[in-house]
Amino acid sequence: MTQAQDLEQGAPGAESEPHEGTGASNKTLKYGSPAHPARIKGLFTGLWVTLRTMLSRSQVVQYPHVKETPHPRARGVIGLQEENCTVCMLCARECPDWCIYIEGHQEKRPPRHEGGKPRQVNILNRFDIDYALCMYCGICVDVCPFDALHWSPEYEYSELGISDLLHDKDRLGEWDSTKPKLPAYEAGSTMKAPK
Amino acid sequence: MDWVALLIKILVIAVLVPVSAMITGFAFLKILAHMQSRLGPMEAGRFHGWAQLLADGLKFIQKEDIIPTNADRWVFALAPGVVLMSVVLVFITIPFSPVLEVVNLDSQIFVFLAVSSIGAIGVLMAGWSSANKYSLIGGFRAAGQLIAYELPLVLAVVGVVMQAGTMSLQGIVSAQSQFELFGTGIVVPYFVPQILGFVIFIVACQAELAQAPFDMPFAESELVSGFATEYSGFRYLFFFMAEFASNFALAAIAATLFLGGYWIPFVSPEMLKYIGPFVLAVKIALLVFIFLWLRSTYPRLREDQLQRFAWMYLIPLSLVNIALTGVFKVVTV
Secondary structure, three states: OOOOOOHHHHOHHHOOOOOOOOOHHHOOOOOOOOOOHHHHHHHHHHHHHHHHHHHOOOOOOOOOOOOOOOOOOOOOEEEEOHHHOOOOOHHHHHOOOOOEEEEEEEEEEOOOOOOOOOEEEEEEEEEEEEOOOOOOOOHHHHHOOOOOEEEEOOOOOOOOOHHHHEEOHHHHHHHHOOOOOOOOOOOOOOOOOOO | OHHHHHHHHHHHHHHHHHHHHHHHHHHHHHHHHHHOOOOOOOOOOOOOOOOHHHHHHHHHHHOOOOOOOOOOHHHHHHHHHHHHHHHHHHHOOOOOOOOOOOOOOOOHHHHHHHHHOHHHHHHHHHHHHOOOHHHHHHHHHHHHHHHHHHHHHHHHHHHHHHHHOOOOHHHHHHHHHHOEHHHOOOEOOOOOOOHHHHHHHHHHHHHHOOOOOOOOOOOOOOOOOHHHOOOOHHHHHHHHHHHHHHHHHHHHHHHHHHOOOOOOOOOOHHHHHHHHHHHHHHHHHHHHHHHHHHHHHOOOOOHHHHHHHHHHHHHHHHHHHHHHHHHHHHHHO
């Protein structure tokens, strides 16, 4: 038959294709040729793959009716553990698209020891993340020095309007409660005593 | 009473074309989905999305009928009708049982080949009149492809016609019911002696239907939607219906030519009158599955590869098939 004919003649890269080791008897038959045994075999392999896929269970779930449990460490949304936040603004400043809005004020608290100066504490008033802007890079989670921000596997928070995607610290706190529990410390190590 | 029979025939075909298109289209959605490890439509009509194509049809009818400003209005408006008419005419050539048929001609297979080519004109009309470069390229590709693959299709049919010694589809079916493999007494349909012709016919059908791997006329990643780019609303629905109805019709003709049509062994001709359509439906389902299987498996060929494949491989092969059939016929008689 027309063995010398090459379907790939038009393609410049066709000549450099590696010759697959499918028998030395096909030296005159270039790999690009449609009559090459590897190609013919490939046609049937393809048919087998699609048939096998059709007969096996499909990989999708019917989302609104059936819900997949995301991996516990999935990066679904960023939650805020409010009591850890010191209003240091590091997250807001590191955020590449400036989607974190923080407002706070300072208050005086009684001194810890008798006769000391009153303590100055930062109180968080507002902590909003605009999820319409957030690109889920996780830099804020990484830079937070007091572990106030955490990834949560929660993913169902779509809204009808783009402005509704600005979520406040209460909502972020709710998501923080769904974050994965930290694994137990290794035997022999001790947990830092809380002050 | 002739006109009553005619009216019934017209009604049956008018119902059969959209219904078969819908069934084939739904099979297409589901089979392709499962071959890609998806589920396909699941919502419309509650049970596995069975009403998806009814909903789609209603949607298309509601849509605005847009004709581009620079389009050749009359040609543009008529093209989908011409394509659909070609498919309807193919339907009238299918014999469903020894008695259930629209026409019975001595050269019925010739009529099939003639009317199935009308679609190429409709496609070219659509591509030319749309005033759109994608449509024009798609239309020309489709015309070139339909001409190139009409030849192997015809030549594959010639093998069957030589074997059966008749051009009537009823004659071909009854010839298959009497064909014994090498005088062993085992009755087999023509896909056994005409296996080469069968393969060529299936490949050529795939190209005639412009399905992957031969879907260059649509080529959605490069030509948007080929000759159907500018169409919307019920005109697009016509193309859509023609595509799937011709899938069904070509499967029916292939089943008649190569798988024995409505005939199955061990059933009396009297019974065939009643179970014939169901036997044919099973065979059509099998062939439609093969079409869709090939469609979902293979990637699109390049335009030059397509033409080369037709002219340098398929047509010589089908000529070889005719020569072999001739030798076979002379030797066995």
